[in-house]
Amino acid sequence: MPLARPLLGWLAFAVVMCLVPVFVSTGTVRILVFANFLAIFAMSWDVISGRTGYISFGHPFLIGIAGYTTAMLTYHLDTPLWLSIPAGVFATLVGGTLFLLPALRIRGTYFALVTLAFMELMYQLTQVIAPKVTGGTRGLSGIPTIVSGAIPNYYLTFGLVFAIGLGLWFVLRTRIGAALAALRMDEGAVAASGLSTIRLKLFAFMTSAAVAGIGGAFYVHYLGSIAPRGLFDINFLFTILVAALLGGSSTVAGPILGAYFLTFLLEYLRPYLPGPERYVIYGMIALVVYVLEPRGLHAILRTGARRLAPLLARRRIAP
Amino acid sequence: MTNILIQGLALSGLYALVAVGFTMIFSVGRVLNLAHGVFLMLGGYAYYTAVQVFGISKGAGIAIAVLAGAAFGILTYTVLVRRLEHNPIAVEISTLILAVVMQALIVVVYTSAPKSMWPIVPGVFRHEGVFVSHNILAAMVLSWIVLGGLVVFVRRTRLGRALRAVSMDRKGAVISGIDPHRMSLATWAISGGLAALAGVFFATYTQLTPGMWVAPLIIAVAVVVVGGIGSIVGSLVVAHLIGFMETVTTTLVAAELRGVFTMVLVIVVLVIVPKGLFGREEL
Numbered sequence: 001m002p003l004a005r006p007l008l009g010w011l012a013f014a015v016v017m018c019l020v021p022v023f024v025s026t027g028t029v030r031i032l033v034f035a036n037f038l039a040i041f042a043m044s045w046d047v048i049s050g051r052t053g054y055i056s057f058g059h060p061f062l063i064g065i066a067g068y069t070t071a072m073l074t075y076h077l078d079t080p081l082w083l084s085i086p087a088g089v090f091a092t093l094v095g096g097t098l099f100l101l102p103a104l105r106i107r108g109t110y111f112a113l114v115t116l117a118f119m120e121l122m123y124q125l126t127q128v129i130a131p132k133v134t135g136g137t138r139g140l141s142g143i144p145t146i147v148s149g150a151i152p153n154y155y156l157t158f159g160l161v162f163a164i165g166l167g168l169w170f171v172l173r174t175r176i177g178a179a180l181a182a183l184r185m186d187e188g189a190v191a192a193s194g195l196s197t198i199r200l201k202l203f204a205f206m207t208s209a210a211v212a213g214i215g216g217a218f219y220v221h222y223l224g225s226i227a228p229r230g231l232f233d234i235n236f237l238f239t240i241l242v243a244a245l246l247g248g249s250s251t252v253a254g255p256i257l258g259a260y261f262l263t264f265l266l267e268y269l270r271p272y273l274p275g276p277e278r279y280v281i282y283g284m285i286a287l288v289v290y291v292l293e294p295r296g297l298h299a300i301l302r303t304g305a306r307r308l309a310p311l312l313a314r315r316r317i318a319p
Numbered sequence: 320m321t322n323i324l325i326q327g328l329a330l331s332g333l334y335a336l337v338a339v340g341f342t343m344i345f346s347v348g349r350v351l352n353l354a355h356g357v358f359l360m361l362g363g364y365a366y367y368t369a370v371q372v373f374g375i376s377k378g379a380g381i382a383i384a385v386l387a388g389a390a391f392g393i394l395t396y397t398v399l400v401r402r403l404e405h406n407p408i409a410v411e412i413s414t415l416i417l418a419v420v421m422q423a424l425i426v427v428v429y430t431s432a433p434k435s436m437w438p439i440v441p442g443v444f445r446h447e448g449v450f451v452s453h454n455i456l457a458a459m460v461l462s463w464i465v466l467g468g469l470v471v472f473v474r475r476t477r478l479g480r481a482l483r484a485v486s487m488d489r490k491g492a493v494i495s496g497i498d499p500h501r502m503s504l505a506t507w508a509i510s511g512g513l514a515a516l517a518g519v520f521f522a523t524y525t526q527l528t529p530g531m532w533v534a535p536l537i538i539a540v541a542v543v544v545v546g547g548i549g550s551i552v553g554s555l556v557v558a559h560l561i562g563f564m565e566t567v568t569t570t571l572v573a574a575e576l577r578g579v580f581t582m583v584l585v586i587v588v589l590v591i592v593p594k595g596l597f598g599r600e601e602l
Contacts, residue, residue, distance in 0.1 A: 015448065049474060053408075055408055055411070055588040061330070065382075076390075085574075102589055102590045102593075103592055105593050106590075106593040108407065108408065109351055109407055109408075109411065110544075110589060110593055111482065112408075113351075113544055113585075113589065114539055114585070114586055114590070116537075116540065117540070117541075117544075117582045117585040117586050117589070118582075118586065120537055120578070121579065121583065122580050122584035123584065124575075124576075124579045124582065125579060126579040128573075128576055128579060149485065167422055187327055206445075234415070234418075234419075234533050235422075238415060238416065238419045240417060241412065241415070245412065252385040258322060273428070276423060276426040276427050277423075277427050277429070279419075279423035279426070280420055280423040280424050280427060282423075283419050283420035283423055287399075287413060287416045287417060287420060290412065290413060290416065290454060291399065291403065291413060293410055294406075310516060
């Protein structure tokens with residue numbers, strides 16, 4: 001596979017996104033910050049679910065571990081951020097291995113359900129166990145932020161999206177990526193060809209957990225607060241899942257695309273539908289796109305480009 | 320002790336009613352309906368609208384709720400599930416999206432403010448320091464009647480036997496002249512109706528809010544996973560296991576911990592006995 005063209009694509013993506021804050025309002029930049037976080041979460045979801053086919057309904061669980069770890073460390077112990085964020089990511093890696101436990105025996109529907117149970121358990125635990133430490137139902141607020149202002153936060157989060165995206169792209173275009181895809185199609189065949197499925201799953205889960213952890217930790221230090229409601233929530237899960245699926249699962253560009261698309265879809269519906277109707281239309285669009293093209297926008301754009309290319313080429317020759 | 324027994328039985332009856340439709344759909348169509356909680360919510364809101372807004376009698380209100388649930392079940396199957404049936408994961412994801420859409424729709428129509436429902440059977444049962452509302456006792460009795468009827472229906476009637484045939488061996492059923500799609504349609508209609516019925520009682524037990532679909536979905540998942548996905552009797556037993564566990568936890572340990580134990584049970588069972596305690600995948 002030639003490297004030059006995709007790398008050029010990444011470069012173009014970086015240049016465009018770095019210029020964006022110059023042209024748009026601060027409000028839009030703030031929205032973009034959220035889109036960036038969603039992109040990170042969606043990429044993380046895709047590594048485990050899009051690639052290997054182990055559908056996670058418990059991603060907020062992983063995000064929450066990192067978020068709570070770093071929030072509690074900085075809030076109670078005044079731990080510096082350079083220490084608490086890696087600690088949060090490390091805690092998420094431990095959570096990722098917890099996911100591996102059921103994945104050794106079950107997959108598909110059952111795996112999705114057990115991860116859902118993990119999320120629900122975490123929701124209950126944060127409220128019940130040691131509410132003084134976790135902040136209970138109300139959560140913790142007044143957590144230190146890394147940078148302040150919309151534009152610095154934008155560059156910080158976009159830097160994360162870009163680094164994670166490029167990193168994942170490099171790793172997943174290797175034979176490991178192919179092996180993970182094979183795991184999705186036929187796990188028995190992967191085992192039969194002498195690869196360790198456990199190690200492959202461990203790799204996918206760890207990578208996914210690391211990305212979710214980084215996203216979760218930075219997210220908490222962007223918001224400055226954390227609370228169980230809204231975080232361990234099926235609606236939050238829905239947004240992550242739909243961003244990855246709508247953009248195009250099993251690709252790196254797809255989840256990023258889906259995250260920006262979803263966030264802006266919601267924003268651009270605002271002037272026309274100021275009320276709660278917006279969420280109905282938003283969900284309907286997601287549902288229709290998913291049912292009509294389960295491979296997502298990435299596939300739609302790709303097919304579109306392939307169809308358009310000959311037309312454009314012909315025009316160039318014709319005159 | 321008597322208190323725990325009665326409350327446990329009542330809660331378990333409600334849980335069994337919540338979970339049974341979810342079980343049926345998986346058993347017949349091999350797909351999970353993550354919009355199951357929404358069916359309950361629709362039942363609750365339909366009853367609320369009929370009885371507390373338009374002032375129709377309670378019996379008619381329940382009938383309207385059940386019909387609304389069945390209609391929505393049929394609609395979900397024909398519009399959405401039918402075309403994705405070959406891919407269970409796609410069904411799960413699309414029904415999850417559907418649930419979120421319906422939640423938004425409920426907010427549009429009824430606002431997000433919680434609505435409290437009048438008890439369907441008012442009054443409180445008092446006996447030697449035991450307090451149980453008549454309402455939840457009614458739910459328990461009703462769930463016994465409904466579930467008993469369902470077992471008879473599945474074992475004794477032609478349609479019920481056809482459903483069982485599809486759930487046991489789809490190909491064999493097709494060869495014997497059963498149309499599995501029509502069976503799935505029937506299952507979705509029954510499941511929707513039962514869920515709506517459960518929803519009416521569930522809403523009087525808790526509250527009517529646009530986010531109320533999550534809790535019954537989690538209950539259905541827990542009951543069905545622990546019982547073994549697809550087994551009606553298994554779900555019945557486990558609904559009692561979970562119902563009693565929650566009642567005991569609430570009265571003897573701490574009310575906040577009841578959900579924790581249920582989730583731990585789900586995780587442990589799925590990891591150790593993935594097929595559930597009564598693991599067979601037929602009705």
